[in-house]
Amino acid sequence: MTATLAVDGLTVAIGAANVLRGISLEVQPGEVRGLVGESGAGKSMLGRAVLGLLPANAAVTAGRIAFEGRDLMAMAEAERRSLLGRRIALIPQDPMTSLNPVKRIGAQIGNLLRHHLGLSKRAALVRSLELLTEVAIREPVRVLGLYPHEISGGMRQRVLIAMAFACDPALVIADEPTTALDVTVQRQVLQLVERLRLRHGSAVLFVTHDLGVVAKICRSMTVLHAGRVLEEGETANVLTRPRHAYTRALLAATPRADRPAEALRPVPPALLEQLWSEAYRLDHVAAEAV
């Protein structure tokens, strides 16, 4: 089976600094993969690279990104654009700013549907209502006529989720979609993503630094650190039997009700190479076996 997303040896540089260093990662059809790591680990950069949204000063220097077996970077611009929003969708990080402030919700969803699915105005309107109903927005007719600033952050994130799943995408990249929301809304949004993913048969790459979220909805996960993959595997395995010392530190830093969290200490640069080395990882596996 062809992987929905296959990233192979991806290296992205900003100036002289590599922000991603030879990242390889696969997302299978229908899989929900968590992508975790501390701030600056390159989680969002990986998502942006897949979407072709790298900042102007960043460049891919090595590796390839394949979507359903087709190389995204070698593809013609028009072809790539026709995939974006239709086959590959994004749930953005900040719902407050990710909708166009001067366009009504209805126009924004409608444009997407008409652009990608070629629906008529009327059909797009009907479909928009269905989509809003699907993300549990009450009074969808009223909401379609509102501007983004007139609805709450949670509602905006629902609208964005509805838009992400609107064209039955094969892959949805969720870029920390719950970070900007308060805790009660977070849970609803997660449930919503889970429900829509199942209904639309999409794979999800869930970028987050919240291990609790990963444990809840991701079947597999990848741990990034300073632009490298440190560890990956089934979520249950990684979380209960972390093979890498860094993953263990990450887990220990997760706040829990029953014990104080340990601060996640940054790795001194001198020790970075050691941390990434295979030998270091095996050491720990061996130490654990003893």
Add this chain to the structure above:
Amino acid sequence: MADIALISVAAPPRLRAGLKRGGLRLWIGAALVALLVLSALFAPVLAPHDPLAQDLMSAQLPPAWMTGGDPAYLLGTDSLGRCVLSRLINSARTAVMVALIAATLAAAIGVALGLFAGSFGGWVDQSISRLIDVWMAFPPVLLSIVLAAVIGAGLTSVIAAIVVVDWTRFARVIRAETMVQLTRDYAAAAQVIGLSRARLLRLEILPNLVPLLVTLLAVEMGIAILVEVILSFVGISVAGDTPTWGSMIAEGRQIVYQAPWIMALPIVCIITSVIGLNLFGDGLRLALDPVQRS
């Protein structure tokens, strides 16, 4: 738009809210602009006399309410006995025509180049920006006079002069604002749904520039009126016998001690028109911006 059917439901309260946001500025501005536009449109009907008809027997009459005024000439007559009120009303035609055409054309050129520079960046932006810098270093009135000399005096050259000089005003502001808007998350989100650059600019960015553009347009119309006044004051605007505020000031200047109203009245017209346009633009911007700003 998909929400056509909904607009009719949602629009009335929103329109009212918009008008409220626009406030007094919007109403005063709209009233003054309406006065200007209506007198331009209906000049032949509104003007009590032929603006060109001379009546040397009743030259330099003061306005009707002053001693020696004639009720037939509400705002008095000039040194050739022509009705000042009729001339003021007819002058509005030239002013409105210049304001509308020149400002629209300048905006079209400026917005196109500004969007271009702001969205492409790199050498495209560099060359357009440097062009604007050089352009703005040129004295505009001098450029207008040269233009009038080259293509001849007349309405066309007045409009051409304003467009040639003032597109930079739009281009600079639109370029900067386009750059700002493109860094916003919604622009990135629009790219991620696969919009091309042209569609991104037209469907997503341009609507965000509308409030700004409205203000610029109104200000530019005021400026266009002023430039027309300057050019007609020095006599290189429309043909000699068409009344304009600028030429009325020029004529009134010579007899300002005997009949100050002849010069004062067109000045009042100019000031009210420009203030009206500025207020109207300001109020409209507030009314049009759906994101309420306090």
